[in-house]
Amino acid sequence: MRSEPFLEKEPLTFNEAHSAGIRIWHWTFFIVITGSLLTVLMASTTLRTGNNTAMVQQQLREKAVSVTTDQASAVAHEFNDKIWDLHKIAGYVLSALVLIRILLEIAQPGEEKLGRKIRRALGFQPATPEDNKDRRHYLGVKLGYLVFYVLILLMALTGLGLAFEDVPVLKTFHQPIKSTHAFLQYLIYGYIVLHLGGVFLADMRRHKGLVSGMIHGQKRV
Ligand code: HEM
Ligand code: HEM
Numbered sequence: 001m002r003s004e005p006f007l008e009k010e011p012l013t014f015n016e017a018h019s020a021g022i023r024i025w026h027w028t029f030f031i032v033i034t035g036s037l038l039t040v041l042m043a044s045t046t047l048r049t050g051n052n053t054a055m056v057q058q059q060l061r062e063k064a065v066s067v068t069t070d071q072a073s074a075v076a077h078e079f080n081d082k083i084w085d086l087h088k089i090a091g092y093v094l095s096a097l098v099l100i101r102i103l104l105e106i107a108q109p110g111e112e113k114l115g116r117k118i119r120r121a122l123g124f125q126p127a128t129p130e131d132n133k134d135r136r137h138y139l140g141v142k143l144g145y146l147v148f149y150v151l152i153l154l155m156a157l158t159g160l161g162l163a164f165e166d167v168p169v170l171k172t173f174h175q176p177i178k179s180t181h182a183f184l185q186y187l188i189y190g191y192i193v194l195h196l197g198g199v200f201l202a203d204m205r206r207h208k209g210l211v212s213g214m215i216h217g218q219k220r221v
Helices: 020-044 049-062 070-106 114-122 129-163 168-172 172-203 209-217
Strands: none
Touching: 020 172, 049 070, 049 172, 049 209, 070 129, 114 129, 129 172, 168 172, 172 209
16 A cells, blocks of 8 residues: 655744753753864864974973973973863763764654654645745755754764774774864864854844744744
């Protein structure tokens, strides 16, 4: 027996309930990813080895000790390593959060599942050009979440690949794993800029209360 195609008539709306699980996940993830991005920023600027080598030499010179650039660079590098260690710790937490998000998708009530929202939007039959525009917007946003989840999963996998570089097979692929991890960061930054811009604009214009909805979880009246 052939099943009927899934045709959705209920209008698509961003005025949706958000479970406690997804809200706690979202804001915890926001804090941890911000911390992780700060470690990258610090490691690439203030605590960059090359930016501190001359300072180490200068400080020691003032204490009447003379060291070579190589020796000073080794000291500066230690501080850089420390910040990457913090990045690694934040990375383990992020990786655990990615796993939790997958488990949440399985455990959430049907109507809150991202997969179901996407399928619903794909099956929606717009009656007017306005409905069609809303459908495209809704689908774009929800597919954007899916793309982000794939990106962050790849980030976690490549990050773990770097963190466990002593495992022989990971050592073999160290360079491609590192380049992939370094490249994906730009897609993550791009997504965050789009997401923040999107939710701020939406909340100011047609979807007032969208952000507080992600805090209290209820549908807006
Ligand atoms: C938003 C997510 C993340 C961003 C933007 C990010 C960014 C970066 C960048 C730019 C580097 C330097 C790569 C290079 O040397 O060229 C790096 C290194 C690294 N990342 Fe991430 N990362 C993220 C998530 C993770 C996760 C989830 C882990 C998992 C443990 C992780 C673990 C590592 C490790 C171990 C290194 C090598 C650090 C070292 O050189 O000692 N990262 N990351
Ligand atoms: C910068 C790090 C952030 C990341 C990576 C991020 C990521 C996400 C993701 C993946 C979702 C989809 C959740 C789901 O599966 O349903 C989401 C939803 C949402 N986020 Fe963020 N978020 C961030 C920051 C923020 C901030 C700072 C705000 C508020 C100012 C915000 C407001 C929202 C809102 C309102 C939704 C729900 C929108 C909807 O109903 O479709 N996010 N975010």
